[in-house]
Each structure stands twice: as C-alpha cells, then as structure tokens.
Amino acid sequence: MKTLHPEPLTPEAFAPFGDVLDATGDHRLINAGLCRRHHDRATLDFGPEPGRAGISIFRADPRALPYSFDLIERHPEGSQAFLPMTADPFLVIVATGPGATPRAFLTNGAQGINLHRGTWHGVLTPLAAPGLFTVIDRIGPTPNIEEYRYSQPWTVLAP
Numbered sequence: 001m002k003t004l005h006p007e008p009l010t011p012e013a014f015a016p017f018g019d020v021l022d023a024t025g026d027h028r029l030i031n032a033g034l035c036r037r038h039h040d041r042a043t044l045d046f047g048p049e050p051g052r053a054g055i056s057i058f059r060a061d062p063r064a065l066p067y068s069f070d071l072i073e074r075h076p077e078g079s080q081a082f083l084p085m086t087a088d089p090f091l092v093i094v095a096t097g098p099g100a101t102p103r104a105f106l107t108n109g110a111q112g113i114n115l116h117r118g119t120w121h122g123v124l125t126p127l128a129a130p131g132l133f134t135v136i137d138r139i140g141p142t143p144n145i146e147e148y149r150y151s152q153p154w155t156v157l158a159p
Contacts, residue, residue, distance in 0.1 A: 002154045006065075006106040009092060009113070014105060017094040017119045019043070021083065021112035042114035044136065046078040051140025057085075060124040060131040065158040067091060067125065070150045072102065074120045078138025082124065083112040085132040091156060093122030098148035104156045120148065 007013055011020045019042035027036040044053055072095055084090060089109045095102040097120060107113070114136075115121055124133060138144055 002150075002152055004093075004102060004104045004154055004156045006091065006104040006156055006159055009105040009107045009111055014092075014094075014113070016096070017103075017121070018079070018116045019114040021081065021114060022110055042079075042081060044079050044081070044114070045117040046138040046140075047076075047117060049077050049140060049142050051078060051138045051142075051144075053136060054139035056135045056137070058082075058124055058131075058133045058135050060126050060133070062126045062129045062131050063091070064127065065091070066155050068153045068155045069093065069122055069125075070153040071147060072098070072120045072122055072150075073145055073147045074118055075115075075137065075144045076118050076146060077140065077142065077144040079114055079117045080135065080137040081112065081114040083134040083136070084109075084126070085134060086128070086130065088126065088128035090127055091122075091125040093125065093156070095120040099150070102154055106159065 027038045030037045087109045092105040
C-alpha cells in the first residue's frame with residue numbers, strides 16, 4: 001500500500017503549489033483600529049483565455065483519516081482558492097505532475113489555500129461536516145479541468 005503522512009500546512013512547504021491564506025504575520029489596522037487587514041495574500045491567475053473571477057459555494061462530504069484516493073486534477077486556465085466557512089481542518093493533496101508522488105497537507109482550521117494555475121491537486125477533502133467552502137476560481141467558456149488517476153491508490157494516514 002502506498003502511504004503518505006500529512007504535513008502541517010506552512011507557507012514555505014506549500015509555496016511550490018500555491019498560497020496559504022491565513023490571518024498571521026504582517027497586517028495594517030483599518031476600521032478605526034478595530035480590524036487587522038492581512039493584505040494581498042494571494043495572486044489570482046485566470047490566464048490569457050476569456051474568463052473572469054467567480055465566487056462559488058461548495059459543500060463537500062466529510063472524509064476521515066486514513067483517507068484513500070487515486071484521482072488528482074488540475075485547472076490549466078486558472079488558480080483556485082478554497083476558503084473554509086467553518087473552523088475545521090481539511091486535507092490538501094498536491095503533486096508536481098501526473099504520476100508524481102503526491103504530498104498531503106493538513107490545515108489547522110484557520111487556513112485556506114490558493115492553488116496556482118495548473119497545480120495538480122486532490123479533490124476537496126474536509127475532515128468534518130458540513131464541509132462548506134467559498135471557492136474563488138475562473139468562470140469561462142472553455143474547459144478548465146484535467147484529471148489523472150494513479151494506477152494504485154494512495155492512503156493518507158492519521159498524523
């Protein structure tokens with residue numbers, strides 16, 4: 001059996017795949033000093049094809065660790081951001097390409113992600129109900145998904 005151990009989601013470890021979205025680090029005060037703005041945390045990239053940014057709501061069935069998967073996908077025409085609408089950890093699976101050994105990251109419950117355009121990744125994998133996410137990605141007239149199935153499934157073990 002092919003297994004993975006989830007890593008904590010950190011900006012440094014996740015940098016080749018995308019951006020970690022959280023309310024840590026540099027900020028500026030706004031709203032009469034009552035709000036910290038963590039400014040410009042990710043670059044949205046919708047490529048040269050016609051399209052625009054869209055905001056969608058996803059409700060994904062929760063999974064449990066250990067978690068087995070064989071499918072990864074990518075969006076060649078646009079980045080894709082996942083912002084959880086609850087304070088629950090979720091699993092993020094990424095790979096450098098089809099057939100490459102994937103990596104698994106575990107969010108801390110106060111993080112979202114923005115996947116770079118073209119990044120191979122697993123499906124949305126919440127670890128608790130209701131699995132509710134705001135998703136910001138490319139809306140356009142051309143197809144924006146490619147899928148790859150591993151010949152043998154991978155299993156992400158509990159930390």
